[in-house]
Amino acid sequence: MSASNPVDVIILMGSDSDWDAMVKCHDLLNDLQITHDVQVASAHRTPERVMEIVSGAPARGVKLFICAAGMAAHLGGVVAAHAHCPVIGVPMKGGMMDGLDALLSTVQMPPGVPVATVGVGSSGAKNAAVLSGQIIGLTDEAVAQRVADWKADQAKGVAAKNEKLQAKL
Numbered sequence: 001m002s003a004s005n006p007v008d009v010i011i012l013m014g015s016d017s018d019w020d021a022m023v024k025c026h027d028l029l030n031d032l033q034i035t036h037d038v039q040v041a042s043a044h045r046t047p048e049r050v051m052e053i054v055s056g057a058p059a060r061g062v063k064l065f066i067c068a069a070g071m072a073a074h075l076g077g078v079v080a081a082h083a084h085c086p087v088i089g090v091p092m093k094g095g096m097m098d099g100l101d102a103l104l105s106t107v108q109m110p111p112g113v114p115v116a117t118v119g120v121g122s123s124g125a126k127n128a129a130v131l132s133g134q135i136i137g138l139t140d141e142a143v144a145q146r147v148a149d150w151k152a153d154q155a156k157g158v159a160a161k162n163e164k165l166q167a168k169l
């Protein structure tokens with residue numbers, strides 16, 4: 001059944017096998033306190049279910065979709081064809097080209113129907129959450145502040161790693 005609660009973001013995954021990577025996105029959205037829903041719905045295996053979720057999104061106040069798929073990754077493109085809000089695509093590893101196939105399937109959209117495509121796998125999943133925070137932060141100061149704080153913590157982490165390395169040299 002389709003959830004009907006209000007959320008800022010819907011994460012769609014072509015398969016539950018995408019979860020190991022997409023949990024990074026889910027966790028960071030939680031850290032940024034961005035409300036979201038996660039659903040398995042496939043552009044190829046359950047196209048009607050995808051449409052049901054996309055058509056119900058405006059009533060839920062959804063601001064953007066994050067679509068993760070591997071192989072012939074058409075999920076982001078199909079959602080972008082029907083949704084009026086931004087769509088972020090996350091290509092998944094696996095398949096004959098281990099993610100390059102999904103990257104090209106996701107990013108090479110025809111002019112006029114963009115899918116904002118991030119990198120392959122868990123790095124892309126995390127970046128999809130950061131990008132979501134930045135987009136939502138344009139109109140939500142509290143989210144913008146949490147993204148800024150998160151980035152400052154990340155920078156502190158890099159500085160700490162550098163200090164650790166310098167101590168070994």
Ligand code: RP5
Nearest residue numbers: 014015017068069070071092
């Ligand atoms: C895609 O096919 C999914 O997004 C997944 O990345 C890939 C393989 O799916 P499973 O066979 O693991 O269900 O549609």
